[in-house]
Amino acid sequence: MSKAGEDRGADVGAESDAPPSELRRAQEARLLTAWRIPKGFRYWSEVNNTxxxxxxxxxxxxxxxxxxxxxxxxxxxxxxxxxxxxxxxxxxxxxxxxxxxxxxxxxxxxxxxxxxxxxxxxxxxxxxxxxxxxxxxxxxxxxxxxxxxxxxxxxxxxxxxxxxxxxxxxxxxxxxxxxxxxxxxxxxxxxxxxxxxxxxxxxxxxxxxxxxxxxxxxxxxxxxxxxxxxxxxxxxxxxxxxxxxxxxxxxxxxxxxxxxxxxxxxxxxxxxxxxxxxxxxxxxxxxxxxxxxxxxxxxxxxxxxxxxxxxxxxxxxxxxxxxxxxxxxxxxxxxxxxxxxxxxxxxxxxxxxxxxxxxxxxxxxxxxxxxxxxxxxxxxxxxxxxxxxxxxxxxxxxxxxxxxxxxxxxxxxxxxxxxxxxxxxxxxxxxxxxxxxxxxxxxxxxxxxxxxxxxxxxxxxxxxxxxxxxxxxxxxxxxxxxxxxxxxxxxxxxxxxxxxxxxxxxxxxRPKKKDPDAERNPWNGGTLEWLTEPDKPWGVRSVPEIDERYPLWHQRDFVRDHDEGRFFLPDAEELKRETLLTTPIDATPTQCLRVGGPTFVTHWAALFTGGAFIFSTFHWWWSALASSVLALFTILGWLWTGTAIIPEKAEKDVGRGLKLPLYVSGPGAVGWWAMLITMLGDMTAFVSLVFGYFFYWTGHRDFPPGSQPDAHPGLLLAGLGLVIAAWIGTVVSRRLNRRDRGGAFHAGTALSAALSIAGGVALVLSLTRAGLDPRAHVYGAIVWLLVVWTVIHVGLGVVMHLYVMARRIARRMTATHDADMAVVTLYWHFVGLTAITAVAVVAGFPLAVR
Amino acid sequence: MERLGAHGEASLAFAVQIPSPQSALEPAGRDAERIASLFPILFGGGAAIWLVVMGLTVYAVVLRDRRHQRDRTRRWVVGGGAFATTALLGLLLVRGLSAMPELLDPGAPGGPKIRVSGEQWWWRVRYELPDGASFELANELWLPRGRRMPLLLESPDVIHSFWLPSLGGKIDVIPGRVNRLGLEPTRTGTFTGVCAEYCGLSHARMLFHVVVVEPPAFEAWLAAQRADARAPAAVLAQRGHLLFQQHGCGACHAVRGTAARGAVGPDLTHVGGRVSVAAGTVANDVAGFEEWLARTEALKPGVHMPSFHMLSSEERNALATWLDGLQ
Amino acid sequence: MEPAARRDSLWWMVVSPSLWALHVLLSYGTVAVWCAKIASRDGALDGARVAVLVYTAFALTGVVAVGARGLGRERAVATPRYADTPGARRRFLGYTNLLLSALSFVAIVFGALPVLYLRSCR
Missing domain, CATH: 1.20.210.10 (Cytochrome c oxidase-like, subunit I domain)
Known part of the structure; x- marks a missing residue:
């Protein structure tokens, strides 16, 4: 126990507002149920961070x-x-x-x-x-x-x-x-x-x-x-x-x-x-x-x-x-x-x-x-x-x-x-x-x-x-x-x-059964990790409120308040795993987030993803393809059952008189942030490929080379137009869903998917029609790669269109609970940007240079 | 680890010892001297900084009871640390930058043009003389003392790096590019260089030698290298030449003045006069050639030349005698 | 409580370092294109040097502006930067922006030094 907590705990007679001990025990029992680590072989299905x-x-x-x-x-x-x-x-x-x-x-x-x-x-x-x-x-x-x-x-x-x-x-x-x-x-x-x-x-x-x-x-x-x-x-x-x-x-x-x-x-x-x-x-x-x-x-x-x-x-x-x-x-x-x-x-x-x-x-x-x-x-x-x-x-x-x-x-x-x-x-x-x-x-x-x-x-x-x-x-x-x-x-x-x-x-x-147990905070550290008790699976007994950089040193009664559950989320009434979300700057609470519990779906997903990569190493293409498809469906199944779950009630009392929503959609949601960050990384990879295109340009006297055809500009522009239309369609569909116009939403999303497919086909045709051979010269190779990259992203976008339509039909997505649609729309912004850049480079640069 | 030593079993020691210097610490060229002049600043300064920082840290740890005042310590240590670090690094950067133009000077054109090609796992060296003549040799360069010679470096296969610690720095040899390096020897002698970029199995067996001589000797060497190989006088050597022709060695190797015109492997016209054989793999004497012919792959893993272990030892001796005689 | 301290953004932190990054990329790109497309292998850097110095002037101006903004916020209130108030948070962010601007300033000046010492595409 922290020295500060011990010293100060004695002279502050605040016992009166402590929760009664039977309530505390009940809370702890519920927390334990929610965060219990499975036994036997199911132990390996645990997903908790510890x-x-x-x-x-x-x-x-x-x-x-x-x-x-x-x-x-x-x-x-x-x-x-x-x-x-x-x-x-x-x-x-x-x-x-x-x-x-x-x-x-x-x-x-x-x-x-x-x-x-x-x-x-x-x-x-x-x-x-x-x-x-x-x-x-x-x-x-x-x-x-x-x-x-x-x-x-x-x-x-x-x-x-x-x-x-x-x-x-x-x-x-x-x-x-x-x-x-x-x-x-x-x-x-x-x-x-x-x-x-x-x-x-x-x-x-x-x-x-x-x-x-x-x-x-x-x-x-x-x-x-x-x-x-x-x-x-x-x-x-x-x-x-x-x-x-x-x-x-x-x-x-x-x-x-x-x-x-x-x-x-x-x-x-x-x-x-x-x-x-x-x-x-x-x-x-x-x-x-x-x-x-x-x-x-x-x-x-x-x-x-x-x-x-x-x-x-x-x-x-x-x-x-x-x-x-x-x-x-x-x-x-x-x-x-x-x-x-x-x-x-x-x-x-x-x-x-x-x-x-x-x-x-x-x-x-x-x-x-x-x-x-x-x-x-x-x-x-x-x-x-x-x-x-x-x-x-x-x-x-x-x-x-x-x-x-x-x-x-x-x-x-x-x-x-x-x-x-x-x-x-x-x-x-x-x-x-x-x-x-x-x-x-x-x-x-x-x-x-x-x-x-x-x-x-x-x-x-x-x-x-x-x-x-x-x-x-x-x-x-x-x-x-x-x-x-x-x-x-x-x-x-x-x-x-x-x-x-x-x-x-x-x-x-070496076995340490006979060693004495360590104290809870043996080095007298000042930061929150030392609140943890190694034998408790829940991490913190209650989510503390902080007003110091080293709360264990400087905040009065801190450890006691934590241990007695006087802070936030001291309980798991619904026996679900929950944690608090706060704002990035001032850490004001915004949401009570329910996180996933033990599962084996992650193992299957990892196994199939691994199969896709490992089979490719040995050029076992059919196995690799089968493994990729299985991976895709496993991950979709995981998302379907485990994410954006509509809660049984809109808000929850997290303690200290604070009520927080259980479901958040759009820029406040962690899923939205995850998509944003992932796509920033994805864009970085794409920009690296575009850098490659211009790197070849600086390294050659003749780039794009006279010996190679360019992609068909008309088909490229048509493809881009269709992809942009699909992008706009996705944005509009999100609005339609917001207004709870189910039929229009489905029509809009289906149309977007169709436009995407047509756009992808047009983009590929622009290369095959022009007879651009990716093996003849690096120009063809890099142009092909930029276009294929774009088409793959469009293809994933279509999968997402189908996913949100299914979600809506299954009532797992509604007008008010539209986190999935918000994430998909965000993804499509990046697809639009990718397609515009790719076509601008592939179609525009030869025009500018030739 | 079942295959450990499978290759190693046969691969004996380098027969060749390396008596010639290859150390950046003993410069024998203008560039190496310029770089070495940085060493005292860098190592002396580095040692001083290390002592100060570690001294301060140990002092801080040992000094357990007398605490320093918070604000003043921050101002001195943090601010001072930041400013002193910035100033030192700025000075060092300026010192480094101001040395660069001379190091990057590729040397004046006019004399012989030297082309070096890094190939798995040897160096093809080609001198192109002002009068249009040219000749090729392998794993060896001769340079005149006191003149800055431009080298042009390229590679037909993978990336190598031409590093000659005694004379100057290194430059990568990259397929699809022609890189340049100026070398200006200040001392005569023989110096060893290495390939510094990992280039495959025998990366470690891709040495070369640079012989620095006074300008008149350099001109004499150029004249000697231009000449064709002399026909052998001794019977044994003549037999060696015959074997060379019979076993198709000329398909890969050229020996000017004979029927051998191959361009895949090293030009052997004056191979007997070089410092070493097979890029520093064996010594340049009859025994070295014999060993090389008998255990080519074992000495140099992955080498493109087949081993000639099926020849009798007499035949190998004859071949070696002829090759060694190609002075 | 400090009334002016309600809204702040983490994005200000990346402005100065981003100016540095832009400076490096532009300088590098300009020299690469100049030496590959305009000048010969031993050619002079003339135009590229001028361009790098112009980038430097712009980048330094931007960094100084961001630093001044940070300094203003750091000076605005007296609350210690480790306090649990919006004013302390604002002061802290201002201080961090100031320090990052100072570091970016040095890095940009360092980044401009090469064109003072190297005048050709060698």
Whole structure:
């Protein structure tokens, strides 16, 4: 129990207004029924953030250990020159999988997993708004991750490096390895975006009443920024994946220079994703530091506003760094200069964060506990990485360091110092919150020193071997170049580091039945997650009202009021899982949101989605198609039964005399926000493809090339006209539904669907009629892709038309309860925008240039 | 892990040792010197910053009871941190930018034009002389000391990166593009370069050597390289030449002055005079050639050249003797 | 309670950084097109340099305006930024906008420096 709560609870005689204890017990029984975790095999149908977060974290950590073992194998191979421990081919698989696993299966997922687990607690919410979406994301992650990892045991592991540069990966490596990478990881990227949508909405809409934007926990600020960055950073990679996979499967020459393609386009798209990715991985760990430091300094964070500045500033600036991975590609020097400048600028907010942490330590009275040790080790390591990062951001230095082992040293300092150490600190810090027990202090110290010493012994020499001319991704190196000792030392260090991780794993896995239970708030933290009692499934007993940044330190009787259910939603009268929604700025309550409970539909959906991707890897087209159709219908079934449910009453008393609606439609609804954010990501992918079109233009003297026909302009315009008509039809249909004119609504929606289909057909005809061959030249390929992209979106729009018509017929959608229609209309705005852009580029640009 | 070492079983050590420098820390060219002049600033400054920040942190953690006043600490630490960081980074950026124009100078045209083509997994080097003549060699460049030589780099297959730490930085070699790199050696000697961009199985076996000589020696070398291969005098070497023709080596390799005109693999006209064989894979002597012919794939995984292990060791010896004699 | 503090928008936070992003993209795009389509490989940057400096002037003006607006709001009330009132929230948002504008300002100035040192398409 919080010290503040304890001290103050005694001298305030407010017992009189406490709910009677029998009422409290009844409330708790009802809450327990609503939030009960299923037993037996049905346990796995649970979707609550705590359980899903726990599984998610564990699986991500398992992938981390697997990736670490791969690294050890590489270090054995490099222990001496001309070693024969593994073959060149195997070595290529090892470093490809090591990088891919650490980035896609560990670093990003573990932060999402951690946030799914802890964020609702920090916000005093019972769950995130879409628990089933989190669960779906987790199962996708598990299937995709196992698929990618297992590939090495079946001889189909990717060998293109985690960056997968074509044309090596498009035409010069045999086998399905590249497809495993492209499809397996795209599948996981989709899950990552889903989780990001969930977390963004979580921070904006699921805060407790009174938690204004200036009182939000710093962790949540970082998660908000990172979530937004994922939504804008992953889609360019997905666009790149689409291009590369289409080239591999259909021979559309996006990256083939002999037919007008350009390998550099991949590098742009990959690094527009890849550099933000580094910060996507790093910022959540800073978020953990910003959570842990004030607790041990026993004082609020110094420079809250500065930290927010740093989070948002980094979030933006990191999008201006991508070309610094391309300093040696021969771009004009000025272009390199722009990105060198941004790379220097991004160090400013990073410096600010470090200094805020130091200031907090200076101001507070530091309680020097185990997690602090990890944070200090992390800072020391991260600083090395940050300083070498400033070095490689300088173009002249990078001309030497780029793609050498120096960069290997740099990036591991950043990622191990900036990510692994804080994550380990967080494990020690949050372990009591999640399991009610402490990890061992003794083992924790041993693990720390092994990891810290091991890290430095491994990676400091690697910087030097890089400057001595050792390039990256070599399976061996010649003797006599001054690299032998350095590499041997690194290998020894890697095993020390691994021994440290082993001690940590032993500590986590050892049975702790005999250990004493941890106190409820063992470190005396000030933020809401410490209200949680690990043995209670509901998260918070009542959703608190906040008026401080550290309510557990500063608000009177806070824990008592929470425990006695004096805040909001102390009860679950209808035995349904509920949480509060509030406004993004001032956190005024707006809705009592009912969230989904345990289900297996998410598993089926994940299985079929996974099937669609995995079967495609092996070119089993019919199975892939069947799996996609099953996935579509499973997801539709899930939406049908689980979303936009019309409640039995319009409003509900949530306590303290507050009545809130149970159903909200339009811009106030979380579903609407989810669609908006998803479509912003979707537009980003589309814009990446349009960027590709203009990139080809700048790279060619002759683009659109004289040798290739253009799409038929008349049919393109006709197609666009029909799609716009369908868009308008959708908007009008929504109004008709609002006015409860059922017949007119059905007619309008059906007409919109018909117009959409006609429009899609016209768009495709504009290409086939013109005889534009996507395989002959990249011009045809990119034009085809832009049109097909548009047509697929129109097609999904038709599915949505049919869905809302069915909803209306089944009385699951009415004039007043039209959340589905609001979401579909929003989707159609984006389809309209996509179609207009695509046609403007495909039809308009050749006219302007030719 | 059942296949671990399947390839490795046969792949023996590099026979060639690398005595020639390949370190960015020992510059022997104008660009490498310019970049190395940044090292003291970067590493010294970096170490100083690390010490200050860690010192401050440890001080803050150790100092448990004497708390600092909140507002003043914020002003000094946060504001100072932001301003000092900005100022330092600004200075560094300016220093970096001002060094760029010279580093990006591709060198003056006029002398021989040097074309380098990165191919899986070797470097095709072509000198085009002002008088219109040209010749090709592999995995080796000669440069005159004191003159900035322009290199034109391209690739017919995948992306490679031409990195010569001793003389300058690196430049990627990208299919569909011609990139440029100026090199200006300041010391004579032999230097090792590597491929820095992962380019497939034998990425690690794509070394090259740069020999820097005084300008007169450079002119002499150019003249020697232009010449055709000399016909072998010794019987063994003559037999080697015959085997070369019989086994169709000329389909891929050219030896100027003989019937061999292949353009797929390295030009072997003066192969015996080069520093190493097969892009730094084996030493350039008879034994090296023999080993290479016998265990081609094992030495260089994925290599396009077939192994000639079916030849008898005498035949391989004859071939090796002829090749080694192509000085 | 502060009467003027009712409505606020989170969108103001992204204005200054977006101006920076626009500045980078425009500068990069202009140079890319200039060097690919107008100038030769060793050609001078003339027009592109002028364009980048013009973008810089516009971007800096915008950032300063947003920063001034933020400063005004930060100065408007005396409530501490960690208080639970609409005025504190407004002050906090103003302060954040001010800091983000300052960072964007520096980043834009950094971003304009390359055209002062590099004058060709090399």
């Amino acid at each position: 359980e899903v977060g726990r599984w998610y974290t564990s699986v991500a950590f398992l992938f981390f250990l697997f990736g670490g073992v791969l690294a050890l194998l590489m270090r054995i191979q490099l222990a001496r020159p001309n070693n024969r421990f593994v073959s060149a081919e195997r070595y290529d698989e090892l470093f490809t999988l090591h990088g891919s696993i650490m980035m896609f299966l560990f670093a990003v997922p573990i932060f999402e997993a951690f946030s799914i687990m802890v964020l609702p607690q920090m916000l005093g919410a019972r769950d995130l708004p879409f628990p089933r979406l989190s669960a779906y994301g987790f199962w996708c992650f598990l299937i995709g991750g196992v698929f990618v990892c297992a590939s090495i045991f079946f001889g189909i592991a990717p060998r293109g490096g985690w960056f997968m540069y074509p044309p090596l990966t498009s035409r010069f490596q045999k086998g399905a390895g590249a497809d495993v990478w492209l499809l397996g990881l795209s599948f996981i990227e989709v899950a990552s975006i889903a989780a990001a949508v969930e977390l963004i909405i979580g921070v904006l809409k699921c805060r407790p009443p009174g938690m204004r934007i200036n009182l939000v926990p710093l962790y949540a600020w970082y998660i908000l920024v990172v979530g937004v960055m994922i939504v804008f950073a992953f889609p360019p990679l997905i666009a790149g994946d689409v291009l590369l996979e289409v080239e591999r499967m259909l021979d559309w020459p996006f990256f083939d220079p002999t037919r007008g393609g350009d390998p550099l386009l991949w590098q742009h798209l990959f690094w527009i994703f890849g550099h933000p990715e580094v910060y996507i991985v790093f910022l959540p760990s800073v978020a953990l530091v910003a959570t842990i430091v004030p607790t041990f300094a026993r004082t609020p964070m110094v420079g809250y506003g500065w930290i927010v500045l740093a989070a948002i500033g980094t979030g933006f600036l990191r999008f201006g760094l991508w070309v610094h991975h391309m300093f040696t590609t021969g771009l004009p020097g000025v272009s390199l200069g722009f990105f060198s400048a941004a790379s220097q600028a991004v160090a400013i907010p990073t410096g600010v964060q470090v200094f805020c942490f130091i200031a907090t330590l200076l101001v507070g009275r530091v309680s020097y506990r185990l997690p602090m040790l990890y944070l200090l080790g992390g800072l020391s390591t991260f600083l090395i990485g940050g300083l070498t990062g400033v070095m490689v951001a300088l173009v002249p230095f990078d001309l030497q360091a780029h793609d050498s082992h120096f960069v290997v040293g740099h990036l591991h300092s950043v990622l191990i110092g900036g990510t692994i150490f804080p994550i380990l600190a967080a494990f020690y810090y949050f372990y009591p919150l999640v399991s009610g027990k402490h990890l061992s202090k003794k083992l924790g110290r041993v693990a720390f020193f092994l990891v810290f010493v091991g890290f430095n012994v491994t990676f400091l020499p690697i910087h030097l071997s890089g400057l001595r001319g050792m390039p990256r991704r070599v399976f061996t190196y010649p003797a006599g170049a001054g690299l032998e000792t350095l590499n041997l030392v690194s290998t020894v260090g890697a095993f020390v580091l691994a021994a440290g991780m082993l001690v940590f794993v032993v500590d986590v896995l």
